[in-house]
Amino acid sequence: MPLSQRYNYSDGVRSFWVYNKDKPFKPDSGTRPRAEVRIKGHDYSSGIWQFEGYAFVPTGTSGVTIVQIHGAAEGATTLQLRIYDGNMRYYRYNLVATDLYDKWFRENVIHDVGKGKITVFIDGEEKFVVNDQGPGDFYFKCGVYAAPARSSNFMESRWRDIKLFKK
Template identity: 70%
Template sequence: MNSSYCYQLLSILILVGLQENFSSLCGADPTDGFTSVTLTEWNFELQKPNDIPLEKRYSFEDGIRRLWVYADDKPHNPTSHTQPRTEVRIRGLDYSSGAWQFEGYGFVPNGTSGATIVQIHGAAKGPTTLILRIFNGNMRYYSADLVATDLYDKWFRVNVIHDVDGGKVTVFIDGIQKFVVKYKGPGDLYFKCGVYAAPANISYYMESRWKDIKIYKKC
């Protein structure tokens, strides 16, 4: 076998390998390898300001959950000193090990700022492992690291993978990996979404909408 033929054969093999890897990367989805967990309406526990009826801060029509809150609303519990919120707490699927995933399509109207729209509740220290907040149309990890930009007035897909055993949390927006952070240790772990006012720099009115919310588990 002459050297020219060997070079051509090697080039073809390298090209085929690159194409296969590229196809694999392009075809990958955050939910690959996960199994969907059956949800009923019971799993969607609502938290809202404690002094007003739910329908004044929440609606569920045509598959879309709309949640809103005002900066001067009261906490969800009369004894709480937390910021106002209207949130869905995924009930009955608390976890402490394995790999779990939240998926949902979110929508944040222009003007909402300083609002947590997704969180993982529970950590070894502090109340949360992950908080995703919207500030001026951009998504941040708490109030610091930038996760995604230009999210106002459009539907966007959010996937949050919490690999407890692997010690990390990964955030995907519209199927693209945007952020990875270390896990904060064991706690009372579960997913939430909606609107929860940040400690500072918030708009008076805050809203998010959600549809096609799913929970996955890696078996």
């Protein structure tokens, strides 16, 4: 599918959207529909790294990963932050933040590889701390990536002011 049918960049805002019935990004892939940005040139396997961006998720978008850290000793990712019914969860499990529909919020994810810890902040408030999934070659992604189950028909997120920091 042409990029313009699932992604737009205008006035500093990156908009991503997919439909639940969209095909995977390549024919032989078993993954769900996605439209994401990978932060290239910032792969890491050590140090302390931070992703920051302002996100907007419209009402109705549910069952979708909006931020992830790709790479792990076990599995493909060490972190997925998903939206279900306006609330953010770590994968489909732990509640991270509530009432996120229809407003811009600042998302910060800090990954301290040496300590194996990931900390999530929403609007400057620490919301969640978790162990990572073990060593790996990591990178950040954001956008929309349909969850394995319970995804809405239409999924969208918007992003602005995306930055990466390394300590």
